[in-house]
Amino acid sequence: MSIEALAMAGADYLECGIDLEVWEADGSTQPPPPHLLEGKISSSTEAGTKSYNDKKEMNEERVMKAKIREWVKAVIGCWLP
Numbered sequence: 001m002s003i004e005a006l007a008m009a010g011a012d013y014l015e016c017g018i019d020l021e022v023w024e025a026d027g028s029t030q031p032p033p034p035h036l037l038e039g040k041i042s043s044s045t046e047a048g049t050k051s052y053n054d055k056k057e058m059n060e061e062r063v064m065k066a067k068i069r070e071w072v073k074a075v076i077g078c079w080l081p
Helices: 005-006 020-024 040-079
Strands: none
Touching: none
16 A cells, blocks of 8 residues: 555554655655656646537537528528529
8 A cells, every 4th residue: 555545544654654764765656657747737638628629619610500501591592583
């Protein structure tokens, strides 16, 4: 179990018998997951937001094109017998 998990559970590392100096010197620290690295958070979040915004804009564009087509048909219908 990681120190972080113990901390989230409210455990005290001293009561669990964890010696931080030995733990750090042992090299048992793990690198952070990729999604927590600096720069990765914003890019993944932006990618998700961008994807959502792109889909929303595409849908709005389709709706607008459909409205324009209907308007053009109505205008042409006024001029044709």
